[in-house]
Amino acid sequence: MRVLLRNPRREVEVAGRRSVNALLRELGLPRESHLVIRNGTLVPGDADLADDDEVEIRPVISGGV
Amino acid sequence: MVASASKCRTCRAPAIIDLPRHNAHFCAEHFLQLCRRQVTKAVEQFEMLNADDKVLVAVSGGKDSLAVWDMLVELGYHADGLYIGLGIGEYSDTSADYARAFARDRGLHLVEVSLRDEYDYDVPTASRATRRVPCSACGISKRHLFDSAALKGGYTVLVTGHNLDDEAAVLFGNTLRWDVEYLARQLPVLPARDGFPKKVKPLIRLTERETAAWCIVRGIDYLVEECPMAVGNKHLAYKAALNAIEHESPGSKANFYLGFLDNMAPLLAGRSAADEHALNACSSCGAPTTGELCAFCRLVERAAAHEPVPVELLLRKGRSR
Ligand code: SF4
Ligand SMILES: [Zn+2]
Ligand SMILES: [Zn+2]
Numbered sequence: 001m002r003v004l005l006r007n008p009r010r011e012v013e014v015a016g017r018r019s020v021n022a023l024l025r026e027l028g029l030p031r032e033s034h035l036v037i038r039n040g041t042l043v044p045g046d047a048d049l050a051d052d053d054e055v056e057i058r059p060v061i062s063g064g065v
Numbered sequence: 066m067v068a069s070a071s072k073c074r075t076c077r078a079p080a081i082i083d084l085p086r087h088n089a090h091f092c093a094e095h096f097l098q099l100c101r102r103q104v105t106k107a108v109e110q111f112e113m114l115n116a117d118d119k120v121l122v123a124v125s126g127g128k129d130s131l132a133v134w135d136m137l138v139e140l141g142y143h144a145d146g147l148y149i150g151l152g153i154g155e156y157s158d159t160s161a162d163y164a165r166a167f168a169r170d171r172g173l174h175l176v177e178v179s180l181r182d183e184y185d186y187d188v189p190t191a192s193r194a195t196r197r198v199p200c201s202a203c204g205i206s207k208r209h210l211f212d213s214a215a216l217k218g219g220y221t222v223l224v225t226g227h228n229l230d231d232e233a234a235v236l237f238g239n240t241l242r243w244d245v246e247y248l249a250r251q252l253p254v255l256p257a258r259d260g261f262p263k264k265v266k267p268l269i270r271l272t273e274r275e276t277a278a279w280c281i282v283r284g285i286d287y288l289v290e291e292c293p294m295a296v297g298n299k300h301l302a303y304k305a306a307l308n309a310i311e312h313e314s315p316g317s318k319a320n321f322y323l324g325f326l327d328n329m330a331p332l333l334a335g336r337s338a339a340d341e342h343a344l345n346a347c348s349s350c351g352a353p354t355t356g357e358l359c360a361f362c363r364l365v366e367r368a369a370a371h372e373p374v375p376v377e378l379l380l381r382k383g384r385s386r
Contacts, residue, residue, distance in 0.1 A: 006289050007291055008290075030312060032272075032274060035082075037281065047071075063300060
């Protein structure tokens with residue numbers, strides 16, 4: 001599957017079906033600070049991601065004060 | 066393709082989000098309902114807004130400020146937006162586009178103020194000229210312009226998009242230093258005083274994961290990229306630390322900050338020295354200040370006299386935070 005990461009914007013290819021939580025763990029991204037969008041729709045941690053999915057992992061932390 | 070196994074706590078439809086701190090999953094509709102309820106609860110508990118308030122929302126083009134503007138309009142408040150052009154290179158150009166597009170698409174009114182056009186400086190230049198970190202020069206500018214725009218426009222309340230993570234991180238920092246003065250002032254509502262509008266933070270019961278999800282579900286296009294000046298600041302380190310705790314023990318952030326408001330803030334009431342200071346009018350702009358010239362006018366004086374500093378120069382110099 002194609003995975004879009006942000007800040008900075010970049011793409012990685014990940015092969016093989018897995019859950020959202022598993023993908024975040026593999027990429028070392030905390031669940032509390034990221035949302036995952038599958039084919040344009042928000043999905044929860046136990047959702048399945050398949051090879052033909054377009055996935056975006058969006059960080060949600062803002063830095064200003 | 067297997068859909069997600071988890072179901073909405075309210076209606077059993079497939080869930081779109083898991084919220085460990087509520088030990089539940091929600092579908093889009095019931096997630097939005099939860100957010101509305103949290104905002105309404107904060108607004109009512111702290112008497113933030115009245116139905117007849119004329120509200121000005123400080124918008125940056127990011128998720129929190131657009132989410133709070135969207136929610137308040139949806140809840141029926143009369144709310145305009147205020148965008149401050151900070152002059153932080155491409156980040157500012159892009160963030161302005163998002164704020165304008167949001168207002169335009171919804172027929173909302175956006176007030177704009179540009180530091181460069183109206184005061185002859187920008188945040189990178191002010192940072193260099195005053196030898197302050199960018200966020201400090203930026204904060205002084207924003208606070209002053211929020212106040213003055215609200216008063217000039219006849220608004221009764223100024224709203225900012227600070228969320229639970231923001232407030233918990235600030236509280237964490239204030240607590241690490243036992244800064245009683247700041248702790249005593251860390252309230253979600255600051256009442257109007259001479260020359261200052263009432264200021265409120267309706268998102269204090271929502272995490273930033275939730276405000277971002279609100280935007281995604283509502284189809285709000287916001288600037289995901291961060292301000293380049295934020296990289297490596299303490300605020301981000303505190304948020305990461307709190308999220309590590311939250312991961313082990315969901316609900317910790319809410320307990321920390323909302324528990325502070327319930328249990329600690331009352332004990333600190335009246336302990337802020339800032340409340341005691343008599344304020345006089347700034348000799349240049351008339352804003353309330355303890356000195357002769359207010360912090361903003363002192364900043365403008367130095368920054369406007371300095372040759373413009375492009376943001377790239379500041380970034381290349383490295384960060385001393
Ligand atoms: S990160 Fe700092 S400089 Fe950038 S907008 Fe926020 S307060 Fe201003
Ligand atoms: Zn539901
Ligand atoms: Zn002044």
